[in-house]
Amino acid sequence: MYSFTTPRKKSLIDKITWLWLSFIVIMLVALSAFGFFLKYQTSFYEEMLSGTKLTNSKYSSSVSNLDKELKIVDMKKALNNEVRSSNALLKASIKNLFDLVPDQITLNEVVMKKDALFIKGFTPTKDSYKLLLEPPLKSIFNESKVTFSFNGRVGKYQFESMNTINELLK
């Protein structure tokens, strides 16, 4: 520097330019900040979302498990009822049968199947059977066959009655 004094500072950019530039920069910064803030918030919601989704699926599976258990309880209850009613029905059927048998007729053997009944017993007369036992049997069963054989020892007829329900034929 050959001058005895140093020159005054001069800005390359004039005031107006500075103003405008800083205004633009501030605006850019503000908008960018806003944009990034939005993105940050969005990612925050994304996190919450994935957390919630996870929780939801947990609850979902819990609900379905509980549902299953509930159904199992119902099923068990139903099963229990079924068994009970089946047993009751069975009891009723047997009771009915024995009620059917009049006093004169004695039974020796009874085989009850789901759709068949075999009775072996003694009847004083054939008619006793045919009048007293056969009709109700016939009303219940489709087919009712009976064979008689006289047993001299006890003085009664031994009968063997085979009764079947053929549901399929109907």
Place this chain on the structure above:
Amino acid sequence: MSLFGSVKKRMTNQFLALIVEEKRCKVKQRVVRGDDTLFVEESTFEIESKDKLSIEVIDYINRLQEEYQHTYITLFLNTLGQGAIPTCDIEALKKFSVDKDKVKAVCVEGRYLIYGTLIDIKWADKTFADIGLDFVFSPFLVLDYFIKKDIDDEDIEIDNIMLYVLSTGNALTVMIMKDRDLLFGSFFNIAKDENLLYTDYGESSDDIFAELDFVEDDELLIENLTDLDDVPGFENGEPEGKLELAEQDERFVKYLSAALKEFYSNDLYESEFIQSVRIFDDVHINPNIVKYLQNELLLDVSSENVSVRNALIDLSRKEVFR
């Protein structure tokens, strides 16, 4: 040129060069962009005193500054107490009776040192307080600028030992150069008679002339002056054979002679015989002076019109776009 410099250059810059004399202020305005000059204007204002710039000047310059963002204001420092010494060693100032703590010194390309008083520099800042100041250049720097131009100009013949003079409105700057090195430097304010304190002179101008070794014949003075035209204060055929020049012109010659005497007599300066004289003239001095000097000094004296303000602007351009 640095990157910054080239960017700056590409913008519009305004340079204002000012020379403040006793009663007037000379201004030159140049607006440039890159290497193109967009606008040039010179003006001169009258001022009350050197120490106070008139409102006119202040308004004018401030108006110009408002127009252009980048304005550089350069002042030509023409205060007393300035000088140049042949070495860049600051300690050498002491030898030349200059207190290094009271001046600001600038080394020019490692060749010589130019200095100005701190008081004067402060003065400059104070005077320009309402305007602002960017550069303050020493007259020696300006003279060096013209000398360089001369050296680079192939048409101009230069001798090995040259006496260069810069003539400005109220000052005289003298540099004796040996090739590119400075042998002697001196600055005078020729508006007044006061600055002789700075050099060891004799009492009257007559004596000074008488003491110049190389002037042998007084008669030569008279002869050469018979062809001169009307010059204020100049009388033809004066019986004593002494030529009378205008007061200022006389002082010009007086101080120049004093400088020469100082140069030759003072052992601090390397003595060499001056081969020719070259005057750079900003103010259209009296051509008689040239002739007068030629006669007195018996040397080739040439003069050239220059513009100091242009030089100031060029110098500040170089500083800005460095």
Place this chain on the structure above:
Amino acid sequence: MAKSDSNSTIKFLIYILLFLIFTLFLLLVFIIPSIKEYKHKKAEYEMFRVQNESLILKEESIKIKLKDSMEKNSEILSSFKDDFNKTNFIEFSKSYFRDIDIKLDDKNENNKNVRFKNYSFSAILKESTPSNFYDFIDALKNYKNIIKINFPIELTINKKGMHIKFELSVYEPIRNK
């Protein structure tokens, strides 16, 4: 100077243009899509959050229902838990029968899907009256296992007494090995 005025007008226009361009660019490319994304995500989240709340309630209510159900049916449920103990059952049956014999039907041993194990029950009715059998059937309700009586039922009446033979299906809880 007129020149600097028009210069500054141009500058002014350029700055406004720059400003608008930048603003629009940012808005279009950055802000507006971000806002959309944000709203979108928020709504999505909201949806799942609501779903979450209803799921929690649902789970609560089902839990309560299940608890209720299990409390109400605790007896029945417990009868599904116990293993069938033959000895124990024979003891139980002794109130109604004598000469009790229970045999496992190993037909379905290989079929792991069947939860019921079948047994053949053979005994002599006490006091040779079928009413013990009826009582027996009634008492099964309160027995600690689930037991179903199946056909075929064979009754044979002879000197010894009323001999009865029938099939049993007993519920066996599946044990994890």
